[in-house]
Amino acid sequence: MMTVARRAIGQAAESEAERFLRRKGFRILDRNVRSxxxxxxxxxxxxxxxxxxxxxxxRSSAYGGASYAVNERKxxxxxxxxxxxxxxxxxxxxxxxxxxxxxxxxGAEPSGIEHVENAFEVPGDDLRW
Numbered sequence: 001m002m003t004v005a006r007r008a009i010g011q012a013a014e015s016e017a018e019r020f021l022r023r024k025g026f027r028i029l030d031r032n033v034r035s036x037x038x039x040x041x042x043x044x045x046x047x048x049x050x051x052x053x054x055x056x057x058x059r060s061s062a063y064g065g066a067s068y069a070v071n072e073r074k075x076x077x078x079x080x081x082x083x084x085x086x087x088x089x090x091x092x093x094x095x096x097x098x099x100x101x102x103x104x105x106x107g108a109e110p111s112g113i114e115h116v117e118n119a120f121e122v123p124g125d126d127l128r129w
Contacts, residue, residue: 010055012057013103017042017113021053024115025046026046027045030042035084050094050095052078052082052096058102075098075120098120098122099117100114101115101116
């Protein structure tokens with residue numbers, strides 16, 4: 001179970017990531033999309049591509065950057081969540097990708113933001129429904 005403090009940090013990180021992506025021209029479609037499978041942090045669109053964004057907040061970069069923030073198990077869960085999202089919204093033949101936004105710094109303002117576009121590859125048929 002997530003503590004109130006961790007949830008507040010997560011919400012603040014998602015708000016900052018949302019602002020960051022909007023400044024880059026992304027259109028935010030959904031935030032905190034919950035299902036029985038888990039939660040998608042942000043769903044955005046840019047250049048006709050549907051982007052599922054995982055937001056991570058770290059106090060420091062001691063454990064590596066964004067590429068280390070989402071392990072294989074988390075990737076598999078994100079793919080299942082994305083497939084569920086596509087199904088619920090009846091989206092077919094939609095170009096999709098997975099991005100990770102990692103915010104570092106323990107204070108109210110992040111000391112760094114790392115945005116990894118197309119953070120991991122999805123095997124061919126995994127996003128079909």
